[in-house]
Amino acid sequence: MKLTRVLAATGAITLALTAAACGTTDSDDEASSSDVPTSNAEGCDGDIATSTDPVSLTDGLGRTVELDQPAKRVAVLEWQEMEDAISLCVDPVAVASPDSYSQYVSAEKLPEDAVNAGERGEPDFDALYGADPDLIILETFDPNDETLKKLEERDVPVLVTTGADTDDQIGNVKDVMSMIGEATGRSARADELNQEFDDAIAATKEQVADTVAALPTNKFLYMDGWVESGNLTIRPYTSGALMTQMGEQLGLTSAWTDEVNESYGSGGVDEQYGLAQTDIEGLTAVGDANLFFSGATQAADDPENYVTAMEKNPIWNNLPAVKDGRTAQFSSSLWTAGGPRSCIALLDAYVEALDQISK
Structure with a gap:
């Protein structure tokens, strides 16, 4: 996955894996x-x-x-x-x-x-x-x-x-x-x-079932973004994105629908990966959905830190999820287009995020 501005990644804790290595045999193959x-x-x-x-x-x-x-x-x-x-x-x-x-x-x-x-x-x-x-x-x-x-x-x-x-x-x-x-x-x-990976999906779904059921809404949006020449761009993860499909496995529902994208999207960045593009106003289209987003790699006072720019924006601060405390920032240390072990760690990060927004 080649992302030229922000490389989206999540999760601060990697799930400990206990599988033992397969032993060799004496067979010819x-x-x-x-x-x-x-x-x-x-x-x-x-x-x-x-x-x-x-x-x-x-x-x-x-x-x-x-x-x-x-x-x-x-x-x-x-x-x-x-x-x-x-x-x-x-x-x-x-x-x-x-x-x-x-x-x-x-x-x-x-x-x-x-x-x-x-x-x-x-x-x-x-x-x-x-x-x-x-x-x-x-x-x-x-x-x-x-x-x-x-x-x-x-x-x-x-x-x-x-x-x-x-x-x-x-x-x-x-x-x-x-x-x-x-x-x-x-x-x-x-x-x-x-x-x-399969076992982690099943275990995580069971672990968060009660938490998801108790949320005001199971709709969610995962996103990242960037700042270029002072302009903030938001990249929503659509229903075709890996992060979204893993969230859906946990009982969540994608808020960035095709209809929303047609009205508020401004062009895909990586269509194969299910990534869209919008501006900060586009986030109003997801209503009261829970909001998850990747942390920025820049320092908080860096003018190119999209999270800082987003959190200073009055549109962001008036979104229902922001007012209700139903947002969670994921760390930028895990790859949202990775293999099974990245995905297992991302599931672990979802557990933390859901726990955070449910309090």
């Missing part, structure tokens, strides 16, 4: 994972079941990707997939925009020795190939993507993921994890991580 750069992620403190069978899979663009054996040295050019590889106990040998990743994505920590392969969308090809990867993972929705075309000219296989699906964002999160798991011979590990 399993091998020790000791020759794969192994992460320090939760559950990666032992050998991980890793297939040695040839890989043939269809990627997110319908391309066939074939490997003589599962990838061991993966280079990853988008944050969700970087997180996923680390969760799979495979440390990427090269990554894109590592400094920003470390600021916005806290679910999994990047390896210190990963090569900086440039920026997301603009990789440094010399650095990328200098890391000697046996698989490059790229996220794009466009089969004619310029970076993809350049990568396909080289001899290292490229796996393309599509990082979002507005019809089923949660399913897509799991599909991307499964795809990377298959490419690295870690399908069993991927299944385990996806099950953790």
Whole structure:
């Protein structure tokens, strides 16, 4: 997910995960994972079941990707997939925009020795190939993507993921994890991580059921924003966004409907991710909905801090949810377009937010 202004992220507390690593077996299609750069992620403190069978899979663009054996040295050019590889106990040998990743994505920590392969969308090809990867993972929705075309000219296989699906964002999160798991011979590990996510959704829904039922309304809006040239822009998360669909799993209802967007939206920023765009006046369209928003990365007195600008605005202060104390700011340390472990932490953040607005 490439956000050029504010990189939305939430959650201050990461859910502790207790799943143990899968053990290796003595069968012909399993091998020790000791020759794969192994992460320090939760559950990666032992050998991980890793297939040695040839890989043939269809990627997110319908391309066939074939490997003589599962990838061991993966280079990853988008944050969700970087997180996923680390969760799979495979440390990427090269990554894109590592400094920003470390600021916005806290679910999994990047390896210190990963090569900086440039920026997301603009990789440094010399650095990328200098890391000697046996698989490059790229996220794009466009089969004619310029970076993809350049990568396909080289001899290292490229796996393309599509990082979002507005019809089923949660399913897509799991599909991307499964795809990377298959490419690295870690399908069993991927299944385990996806099950953790499913279990977290079910447990969180049960945990917040009474709280949601007691709210004056179950309608909600998640949003972030930015300030440019003194102008405040709000980015509502529509019903097609991952954060919204997770909220709906908890019994909430999206307030930024298609009808609202038609009347108050001013153009999408990332349509594939279900993100809209409006001004501060547009928030009046959601009525008495509960309001959740990402914290800003700037200092509070920075003129580009959108939260400060928003909270100083009289329109904001006259919204029903603001008057009633039904707003919650999420921290900017978790990625709202991440993998299963980011999503689990986001669910934990929802619990805190709902508890806050119910008091």
